[in-house]
Amino acid sequence: MISDSGxxxxxxxxxxxxxxxxxxLDNVNLTIHKGEFVVLVGPSGAGKSxxxxxxxxxxxxxxxxxxxxxxxITRVRERDLPYYRRNVGIVFQDFKLLPNKTxxxxxxxxxxxxxxxxxxxxxxxxxxxxxVGLANxxxxxxxxxxxxxxxxxxxxxxxxxxxxxxxxxxxxxxxxDRNTAEVVDLLLxxxxxxxxxxxxxxxSGIVNALKKRVITxxxxxVVSDQPAKKSHSGGGES
Amino acid sequence: xxxxxxxxxxxxLVNFWRNKWMSVAAVLIIMMTLIMMGTFVVLSFFANxxxxxxxxxxxxxxxxxxxxxxxxxxxxxxxxSSQAGVVASYISKEDAxxxxxxxxxxxxxxxxxxxxxxxxxxxxxxxxxxxxDNLSKVETIVKQPTYQPIIYNFSYDDNKLLIERINNGxxxxxKTAAYLTVIFVVVAIFVTLNTIQMxxxxxxxxxxxxxxxxxxxxxxxxxxxxxxxxxxxxxALMSFVIIYFGxxxxxxxxxxxxxxxxxDILKSIGGHFGTIMLSQLVAGLALGVVCSEISIRRYIRV
Numbered sequence: 001m002i003s004d005s006g007x008x009x010x011x012x013x014x015x016x017x018x019x020x021x022x023x024x025l026d027n028v029n030l031t032i033h034k035g036e037f038v039v040l041v042g043p044s045g046a047g048k049s050x051x052x053x054x055x056x057x058x059x060x061x062x063x064x065x066x067x068x069x070x071x072x073i074t075r076v077r078e079r080d081l082p083y084y085r086r087n088v089g090i091v092f093q094d095f096k097l098l099p100n101k102t103x104x105x106x107x108x109x110x111x112x113x114x115x116x117x118x119x120x121x122x123x124x125x126x127x128x129x130x131x132v133g134l135a136n137x138x139x140x141x142x143x144x145x146x147x148x149x150x151x152x153x154x155x156x157x158x159x160x161x162x163x164x165x166x167x168x169x170x171x172x173x174x175x176x177d178r179n180t181a182e183v184v185d186l187l188l189x190x191x192x193x194x195x196x197x198x199x200x201x202x203x204s205g206i207v208n209a210l211k212k213r214v215i216t217x218x219x220x221x222v223v224s225d226q227p228a229k230k231s232h233s234g235g236g237e238s
Numbered sequence: 239x240x241x242x243x244x245x246x247x248x249x250x251l252v253n254f255w256r257n258k259w260m261s262v263a264a265v266l267i268i269m270m271t272l273i274m275m276g277t278f279v280v281l282s283f284f285a286n287x288x289x290x291x292x293x294x295x296x297x298x299x300x301x302x303x304x305x306x307x308x309x310x311x312x313x314x315x316x317x318x319s320s321q322a323g324v325v326a327s328y329i330s331k332e333d334a335x336x337x338x339x340x341x342x343x344x345x346x347x348x349x350x351x352x353x354x355x356x357x358x359x360x361x362x363x364x365x366x367x368x369x370x371d372n373l374s375k376v377e378t379i380v381k382q383p384t385y386q387p388i389i390y391n392f393s394y395d396d397n398k399l400l401i402e403r404i405n406n407g408x409x410x411x412x413k414t415a416a417y418l419t420v421i422f423v424v425v426a427i428f429v430t431l432n433t434i435q436m437x438x439x440x441x442x443x444x445x446x447x448x449x450x451x452x453x454x455x456x457x458x459x460x461x462x463x464x465x466x467x468x469x470x471x472x473x474a475l476m477s478f479v480i481i482y483f484g485x486x487x488x489x490x491x492x493x494x495x496x497x498x499x500x501x502d503i504l505k506s507i508g509g510h511f512g513t514i515m516l517s518q519l520v521a522g523l524a525l526g527v528v529c530s531e532i533s534i535r536r537y538i539r540v
């Protein structure tokens with residue numbers, strides 16, 4: 001569904017109002033290119049989470065268009081939504097793992113819903129678990145592992161189906177420094193494979209260390225858009 | 239398609255097992271509903287049988303004068319028997335005597351007063367009717383003027399009150415049972431719905447996550463249906479076992495004081511246990527699946 005073209009995500013005059021009173025996003029224009037790593041920053045209520053919810057089509061904007069690979073996702077039909085979402089990986093601050101499934105099953109679930117064969121599941125899930133360092137936790141339930149491990153499991157789930165776009169909403173908000181570093185490192189490695197990564201964060205430490213494109217929001221508006229600093233190695237921006 | 243079906247069914251079964259406590263709660267609630275339904279079926283069966291047995295006990299007797307012609311008696315017998323559900327059997331003087339001699343409630347000395355050579359007992363017609371309502375027709379026929387000269391005694395009037403009481407009693411019991419069943423079943427369905435709603439409410443975040451990971455509506459829903467169906471099936475089995483043994487126990491108990499009605503509830507319901515089992519299964523399945531569908535609908539928006 002998402003093809004390889006230069007411009008891949010475009011927000012065109014996007015406004016989102018709740019109950020027609022609170023304006024969460026105000027006339028936002030944004031372009032994100034193939035392979036980019038974008039950091040969204042700004043205080044709580046600035047509009048980062050709203051932007052993410054719109055991008056996964058949890059909600060639709062009040063006005064404006066959101067083009068992904070040339071297609072306006074605000075007009076995707078309800079029954080086509082799952083196909084769109086299978087191209088998007090999402091990582092949440094609170095992990096959102098399915099509590100009654102083991103780590104292995106949580107990751108496999110993302111492939112099962114996409115009708116991947118048993119062979120592919122048996123091949124890919126252990127590999128991705130090794131990649132995030134959870135091979136020995138495969139049979140554990142989420143409540144049996146640490147926060148950092150849970151977040152790595154949720155990243156494994158988000159990347160197992162090779163999405164073209166990975167969205168991480170405050171993925172390190174509940175983690176200590178060491179786990180934060182691990183999660184950020186994983187996101188960078190995913191980005192190196194050509195996947196667009198959109199990371200919303202409060203953590204200025206991460207922002208400074210990453211040296212990636214930083215889009216700052218305030219009261220629903222984009223107040224600054226700084227390109228990536230050239231000195232950082234890795235990443236895939238054009 | 240088959241792979242997908244297999245996966246969603248397995249998901250449902252695994253969820254049923256892993257959410258054990260919720261499953262237990264839902265199964266118990268559905269079981270209560272089914273037991274309630276089943277009990278009313280069995281009880282109304284029982285009430286029907288008892289009233290039938292009682293009605294069979296109610297007979298109306300027409301006694302004839304000594305002078306009555308056999309032909310006239312036969313005419314009346316035919317007129318009565320031609321009514322649907324009415325049986326009029328002729329009792330000769332000999333039958334009446336045999337009857338009298340066998341009555342244990344009469345003293346031997348009194349019984350000895352009468353014998354075949356000296357038999358004052360009248361000939362008669364003993365009238366039974368499956369439907370008590372028909373007995374009023376019997377009354378109209380018997381009270382026709384043409385028959386009056388040959389009739390010595392008509393016992394309908396003696397039994398009238400008893401008959402009416404039984405009639406009203408069974409009608410009342412049936413009506414009340416029907417209303418109560420409807421009320422209880424409606425309440426039980428709401429409680430079931432509520433329980434399953436709670437079970438699904440507890441997992442609403444999961445549903446959201448499933449959707450965001452790219453699961454289609456069906457892929458999210460069907461495991462819940464499977465779970466609901468499993469609630470229903472397990473509940474139906476349990477409720478059936480309870481109803482079966484309950485009926486058996488109750489039947490044994492009631493046997494002692496219903497002996498005079500010579501009826502065996504277990505035997506008379508016996509042939510219907512298959513139907514009861516099947517309807518319990520269907521009701522359980524329907525309850526489980528429909529309640530799951532209603533409950534899940536509101537959490538599957540995104």
